[in-house]
Amino acid sequence: MDTRAESAAYSKAVDEPSVLLTRAPDAVLTRRLLAPIWVGGITWKVLFLVTAGGTAIMALAIAYTVITGIGVWGNDIPVAWAYAITNFVWWIGIGHAGTFISAILLLLEQPWRTSINRFAEAMTLFAVLNAAMFPVLHLGRPWLAYWIFPYPSTMQVWPQFRSALPWDAAAISTYGTVSLIFWYLGLVPDLAAARDTAPTLLKRRLYGIFALGWRGSSAHWNHYRIAYGILGGLATPLVLSVHTVVSFDFAIAQLPGWHSTIFPPYFVAGAIYSGFAMVITLMVPIRRIFGLHEVITTRHLEAVAKMTLVTGSIVYYAYAVETFLAWYGGSEFEMYTMLKDRISGPYAWIVWIVYGINFVAPNLFWFRRIRRSAIALFAISIFINVAMWLERFFLIVTSLHRDFLPSSWRMYLPTFVDGAIILGTLFFFLFLFLLFLRFVPFVPISEVKELRHELAKEERELAERAKEAAHGR
């Protein structure tokens, strides 16, 4: 039986499209996956300049905010959180899918994580970087942000650890650090491959330094595999804890609509849901532009769509539960916020857009044809990204703008600086992502080769068993 037929037989046996379609020899595969970092293109340069320009918008808006003062933003009492915290929660949530793919799916031994885990982790890193900016800017005097960390100061005071803000700082700095080392450790063998195929001496030396002298020896792999597994095991509870801590920022407050024990699971599911949408938004164009259809296959599209469906359904269930509990709890403030203000107040149109999109979008993934269509996935993912941003927005603003005393009620309106910053961070994110695509092997090459080796072995065994069965009959 030739290899193609073997592969078809295997796909049929597991009733799924294959996770890897390529039959090219290792050398060809390596060269193809490394090609984007050796050969640039005009498209890349144009996109680079555009996103660099967008990043400049962000830099200017931030400089303006810092120099003039936080008053250039639209937030005021009572809506003190608004855009900054919406952006913070949105960005950090996006990061969660990257860790979910690289850590949780590693522990669950899902073969489809292999081709996409590297760029999903990069997405995490850049999203966390963007997220971390907002609480700092939101301080109003960001140059004093280091006061949150416990260091022996001449002021002789310590941070107050009964507050959620030091938890946030601990969670996000830990999350950023662990994501970085997890990503870098996985990258080392591929940087060695880049070093060994580099076209010029300078590139060879640069990649050589970052590859740390990796030789792929049995001792290296022995320690590497254990440590990689442990990091996966540590990142798994970590990713759940980070958004739990973010939700504590809300849940330990007394405000109607926030003070609820459902927040941690609700936020974690929302984070992974929006993160998977961002994975789709990035994965579909990358696959298309770099022609990676044999590494990122229909199986990947389907698997990611299914994850979006599952997490989206959990989010919807959480909407139902929080609304039910507001009524069942009997607090008149809760009932006003959840049952009146949200669904018929001045921000109700946003609430209904979110409820609408988050109901329709993931449920479209019940249909196999939609799950397998890259274009449909891409379009739906954009809707989900927007809806999840709006969800955090109404969650924050509806609870704040009308709290216990009607005399302090006030509407929130963003300023153009608010808009410029969120727009700018989007460009900054894409800017970093483009740099990553150009200079780092964005598909884990050694893992893909390992996966192919194991699949080939499995296929051979399966073919042998089929042959034996045929003989037996």
Added chain:
Amino acid sequence: MAGDLLAEFEEPEALVEAIHLLREAGLRELESFTPYPIRDVQEALDLPRSRIPLYCLAAGLAAGAYAYLIQWWMNGFDYPLNVGGRPLDSAPAFIPSTFEGTVLGASLAAFFGVLAFAGLPRLWHPVFEVEGFERASIDRFFLRVGCDQERFDVHRVLPLLREARALRVVELPEARE
């Protein structure tokens, strides 16, 4: 020939076979170089279990204990602040930072553990002097046979490597110390 031998193989199966043959011949100092981790190779070499998990556990426990104790000392003793009559040692409120500290400590131990045990970073190594060794990160499988072991004999090792379909066998240059 006086130095270590380095054999090149085209397929992981051949490498595994070579390891089995050499280990049957009583050779223990073997080291493979492969572009990706291969379970059969690791099993054939019968490497000792990595001790990184122990270090991770120790570092995680130490960092977690440290995180809890500094919070307890800072908010309970050095700068006690009564917030709404809550106890000064507010254990539940100290848990999130304690957890994050634990994870951070253990993760750093895992990362630096790999570097320490694998002897990295080390940008130069004798095997890099071998022409064509760069394919060890791409599509070729190498095996180093140490010459400083008791039962090492070139005339015995070479036929075994050839039997296992080694493409070529070269002598490694001496390490420059």
